[in-house]
Amino acid sequence: MWLDYFIASKEEVLAFLEEINKLTIKESFNINKQMILDLNKPENNATLIDLEFGRNDVLREIQTLSLRNYYQSVPDLLRNDNIPYYVFFKEINNREVYIKVKLKNNRIIICKSFHYANYSHGNYPY
Numbered sequence: 001m002w003l004d005y006f007i008a009s010k011e012e013v014l015a016f017l018e019e020i021n022k023l024t025i026k027e028s029f030n031i032n033k034q035m036i037l038d039l040n041k042p043e044n045n046a047t048l049i050d051l052e053f054g055r056n057d058v059l060r061e062i063q064t065l066s067l068r069n070y071y072q073s074v075p076d077l078l079r080n081d082n083i084p085y086y087v088f089f090k091e092i093n094n095r096e097v098y099i100k101v102k103l104k105n106n107r108i109i110i111c112k113s114f115h116y117a118n119y120s121h122g123n124y125p126y
Contacts, residue, residue: 005072007125008086013070016086019103024063031055035109043115050116051093058114061090062101067126069099076102085112089121096121
């Protein structure tokens with residue numbers, strides 16, 4: 001668990017998920033230009049290979065996240081943009097998957113993590 005994590009309000013999490021869905025249902029949404037999936041992380045690649053997932057599959061899983069999947073929010077320590085990552089856990093093919101995602105300028109989805117959970121997360125806040 002991150003030392004500087006925080007719990008966003010229910011309203012903030014729901015608004016975040018709504019913004020993701022509003023963006024991705026637009027006919028003009030271009031998954032290759034508007035969704036950054038960090039493939040430099042070996043654990044992301046290993047999980048995608050194991051699940052036989054591509055970019056569209058990851059997007060589908062992000063689109064179906066709900067408040068009950070939310071775990072916490074963490075600051076983006078690499079970018080100085082004050083936009084936090086939202087952290088979710090979701091069961092996919094009987095395995096817990098850790099998903100860390102943010103939305104930049106309501107136009108770009110940045111998925112930093114999409115991999116099998118490597119720690120026990122305890123209770124969800126909602």
